[in-house]
Amino acid sequence: MSIIRLRQVSKQFADKKALRQVSLAVSSGEVLGLLGHNGAGKTTSIKLILGLLRPDEGEVRVMGQDPARDTFRKQRRHIGFLQENVSFYDQLTGAEVIGYLARLKGMAPKQGMTLLERLGLAEAAGRRVKTYSKGMRQRLGLAQAMLGQPRVLLLDEPTVGLDPLATRDFYQQIDELRRQGCAIILCSHVLAGVEPYLDRIAVMGQGRLLASGNLAELRAKSRLPVTLTLYGDNLEQQLPESCQALVCQSEPGQLALQGQPEQKKLLAQAICSLPGLRDFHWQQPNLPELYQHICYGAADGRITDYCP
Numbered sequence: 001m002s003i004i005r006l007r008q009v010s011k012q013f014a015d016k017k018a019l020r021q022v023s024l025a026v027s028s029g030e031v032l033g034l035l036g037h038n039g040a041g042k043t044t045s046i047k048l049i050l051g052l053l054r055p056d057e058g059e060v061r062v063m064g065q066d067p068a069r070d071t072f073r074k075q076r077r078h079i080g081f082l083q084e085n086v087s088f089y090d091q092l093t094g095a096e097v098i099g100y101l102a103r104l105k106g107m108a109p110k111q112g113m114t115l116l117e118r119l120g121l122a123e124a125a126g127r128r129v130k131t132y133s134k135g136m137r138q139r140l141g142l143a144q145a146m147l148g149q150p151r152v153l154l155l156d157e158p159t160v161g162l163d164p165l166a167t168r169d170f171y172q173q174i175d176e177l178r179r180q181g182c183a184i185i186l187c188s189h190v191l192a193g194v195e196p197y198l199d200r201i202a203v204m205g206q207g208r209l210l211a212s213g214n215l216a217e218l219r220a221k222s223r224l225p226v227t228l229t230l231y232g233d234n235l236e237q238q239l240p241e242s243c244q245a246l247v248c249q250s251e252p253g254q255l256a257l258q259g260q261p262e263q264k265k266l267l268a269q270a271i272c273s274l275p276g277l278r279d280f281h282w283q284q285p286n287l288p289e290l291y292q293h294i295c296y297g298a299a300d301g302r303i304t305d306y307c308p
């Protein structure tokens with residue numbers, strides 16, 4: 001069942017159409033990567049889910065209810081939110097900040113401390129937040145978003161400023177929340193390396209949903225080629241005739257074949273039939289390549305059928 005659902009939602013600010021008939025759904029235990037250029041409509045979507053904005057048209061439902069209604073107040077405690085530029089009371093210590101925010105959410109401050117420990121901030125808990133590095137602030141931000149075991153977690157550019165190890169730790173925490181059944185939306189411009197953590201991807205552009213699906217679905221729809229690089233001796237001579245037309249690069253000891261996603265099977269057969277093969281490597285379009293393809297395709301009118 002979808003925990004978050006936007007159905008045909010439109011939103012306009014003065015003469016600016018920020019969202020045009022956007023439909024999105026996120027289930028329990030699912031991470032949706034919400035991607036899009038600056039001004040695409042990601043933050044507006046997040047604000048609608050938080051109930052901070054009302055749609056002009058369409059319907060927003062979070063845990064089955066309209067988040068903009070007063071009656072949603074109790075449910076709001078089950079939503080965690082990490083905004084892009086997180087700021088705290090700098091004169092307070094990390095422990096004081098998380099204790100205060102825990103109380104606001106109706107929880108014991110001790111639970112906040114447990115989160116600080118889990119996020120590696122236990123030693124810094126007694127220090128004022130103004131002395132924290134960007135990464136430490138980001139972890140404190142994640143700790144406050146995780147207060148109260150949220151059923152919905154909304155993360156806007158959560159890994160900006162984090163080093164590679166901190167980014168990996170961050171995604172491990174997200175993975176754990178996902179396993180506990182949290183529905184997560186992650187907005188990010190940092191696309192490299194996030195693929196393994198996203199169950200589905202939604203790409204927005206000019207307030208529209210341009211594409212949605214899992215990585216395999218987007219790859220299949222993109223029709224971007226897959227490349228198979230073969231390593232060995234005299235491979236081109238041994239290659240079956242059916243694969244000859246797919247050769248895109250040939251050099252001593254190495255042969256590259258390129259085909260459409262549905263030709264993968266044919267390429268796989270090529271591997272099996274080569275006695276001189278020493279090694280091989282598959283290369284499929286990655287998320288940054290797909291993203292670029294979808295955005296450019298939408299800009300010149302090629303992309304029209306990426307949404308299920």
Ligand SMILES: Nc1ncnc2c1ncn2[C@@H]1O[C@H](COP(=O)(O)OP(=O)(O)OP(=O)(O)O)[C@@H](O)[C@H]1O
Pocket residue numbers: 013014016017018036037038039040041042043044045
């Ligand atoms: N309160 C507002 N008043 C007027 N226009 C707004 C308001 N909020 C958003 N917009 C406009 O709506 C469009 C979508 O903005 P939004 O903040 O949702 O984009 P975004 O995808 O989050 O962008 P970014 O990646 O830069 O954060 C933009 O053109 C923006 O200028």
